[in-house]
Amino acid sequence: MLAWCCHLQSLRFDMPKIFDFTRFSLRDLIATAGPTVLVIAVLCALAYVLADPQPPAVVRISTGQENGAYEGFAKKYAAELARYHIKVEMTPSLGSLQNLQRLMDPVSQIDIGFVQSGSTEQEDAERNGLISLGSLFTEPVWLFYRDTHDISELNQLKGLHINVGPAGTGVPQLFKKLLSVNGVAPDELQLGALENTPATVALLAGTIDGMVFSSAPDELLIQMLLQTPGIKLFDFTQAEAYTRRFPFLSHVVLPRGIVDLGRDLPARDYQLIAPTATLVAREGIHPALVDLFVQSATRIHGRAGWFQRQGEFPTASYTEVPVAPAAAKYYKTGPSFLQHYFPFWLSNFMERMWVVVVAVGALFIPLSRIVPPLYVWKVRSRVYRWYGQLRSVEQAIEDVPNNKRKEVYALQLGHLNGIEEKVNQISIPLSFAEELYGLRSHINFVRNRIIGLQGVIDIENGPATD
Known part of the structure; x- marks a missing residue:
């Protein structure tokens, strides 16, 4: 029982060495693939900045x-x-x-x-x-006027006070184009520049004769004016002709009853012209x-x-x-x-980043073929570099003068023992163990050769004499 416990104790101390020997060499993989991965990462980061996804x-x-x-x-x-x-x-x-x-x-x-x-x-x-x-949507041109006027054509607006809104709305420019094709000069009527809300108040108060603006029908102002007694909507009966003169306009119809089916508002279809927003x-x-x-x-x-x-x-x-x-x-x-x-x-x-994905994929294919051989070379180099030391030992014992052989052989045996001690500390993946054991056997082969040469010296010198 005591012997078994001692055996387990020795295994416990030897396990770290076993793990060192069998674990995957992440250090070598990083050393071989690291620079390439770093270059790819830098390129990806640069592409991300340029693509700005x-x-x-x-x-x-x-x-x-x-x-x-x-x-x-x-x-x-x-x-x-x-x-x-x-x-x-x-x-x-x-x-x-x-x-x-x-x-x-x-x-x-x-x-x-x-x-x-x-x-x-x-x-x-x-x-x-x-x-x-x-x-996004059509913005019909809405021309509302007081029902005290009978207006069926735009040239009948001469002499009236019509609000077209501030210059920033774009309606003044559009309305002047409409007046021009009807032979009406802007100075033949009074054009106001009020915003929609104060213009509506002025229209209801009777201080202006009409107001024109362009807007989607969702605006509450339109739905309110369509239901206000004393206020009428201008019917662009020549709507199709306007769209032919101005391609950016379209002909739309305000359907009968669209505002209130129960009250039949409006009571008929209205032809309108509409730019789009x-x-x-x-x-x-x-x-x-x-x-x-x-x-x-x-x-x-x-x-x-x-x-x-x-x-x-x-x-x-x-x-x-x-x-x-x-x-x-x-x-x-x-x-x-x-x-x-x-x-x-x-x-x-x-x-946005598909170009980067394709580029990385194109780089990965050759890298997948280059990195594994580099990894193998990196791991094996930890073993193979000691063959240079081993070869220097062999060269040192060649052609040694007779009077120096004993001294040189002893010196190279010490050098060989140092090499073996360092080789025994090499950490290497298990799949490369064959190279490590091959190196150790070659070290032993050179040692035996030196020992054999020492034996020859002893034989040549013979037994000591009194």
């Missing part, structure tokens, strides 16, 4: 007048992007034209804004580095933001409405601003394959 945490959007349709939709976009931890900072404006001016101003911090079609030309948009993320951004906007805004636009504007069918908006049509390629692709084919099956942050990362 993650969108910025803050985006600034220029909206419109207080309580207007643009402001309402901007709040919906803010709620959508908040799901992805992106803050939308909203900056009020007078309207479309001011939004466009902010986007074209390099000093402005605005990233994106609502712009009405017809506000600019394609050449100007390209020159100023603007891109469209798609048309477009989401316009700077050309340098982050690609991930383009995807997020386009997807959000589909959820916000994709439903059926007063002037649109289900899925008709958003669209890449009805805009003179060049459409971003990513947005055009989305409207044509829908979400990408990865976006169907992965969260946005992951799909976006993989789509």
Whole structure:
């Protein structure tokens, strides 16, 4: 029993040496593959910085007048992007034209804004580095006037006081174009510049004859005016002709009863002309933001409405601003394959970094063939380098003068014993044990040779004599 315990005790002390001998040589693997892995890691980090897959945490959007349709939709976009931890900072404006001016101003911090079609030309948009993320909805031109006037054509507005809103809305520019094709000069009527809310108060008070603005029907102001006694909506009976003269306009119909079916409001169909509201951004906007805004636009504007069918908006049509390629692709084919099956942050990362993934894959194939031989060479070099020492011992005992042989042989045996002691301390994976044991046998072979040469000396010298 005592002998068994002693045996276990000796095994306990020998186990660390066994583990050293059998464990995988991580040190050698790091030494061989480390530089290559480091180069790949640096390249990946550089590619990540250049590709910049993650969108910025803050985006600034220029909206419109207080309580207007643009402001309402901007709040919906803010709620959508908040799901992805992106803050939308909203900056009020007078309207479309001011939004466009902010986007074209390099000093402005605005990233994106609502712009009405017809506000600019394609050449100007390209020159100023603007891109469209798609048309969102139609913005009919609403001309409300007091029923004390009988107006069926725009040239009957001569001499009246019509409010067209501030210059920043874009409506004054559009309305002047409409007047010009009707042969009416701007100085033949009085054009007001009030914002919508005070203009509505003035219209109801009778201090102005009419007001014109362009907005989506979601705006409460429109629904209120459509139901207000004494206020009439102008019917653009020549709507189709206007759309032929101005390609950025479309012909829409306000259906009978759309406001209130029970009260039959309006009591008949109204022909209207409508530019479209477009989401316009700077050309340098982050690609991930383009995807997020386009997807959000589909959820916000994709439903059926007063002037649109289900899925008709958003669209890449009805805009003179060049459409971003990513947005055009989305409207044509829908979400990408990865976006169907992965969260946005992951799909976006993989789509932006696919070049890096392919490059790493291309590097991995040759590396998978180079690293294993390098690893083998590195491990075996710990054994093979001692063969140089062993060869120096053999060379030292060659052609030694007779009078120095005994001294040299003894010296080289000591050198050989030192080599063997260091070799016995080598830690090497078990799969390379054959090389280690081969080295030890060769050390023993050289030792035996030296001992044999010492025996020859003793025989040559013979027994000592008195």
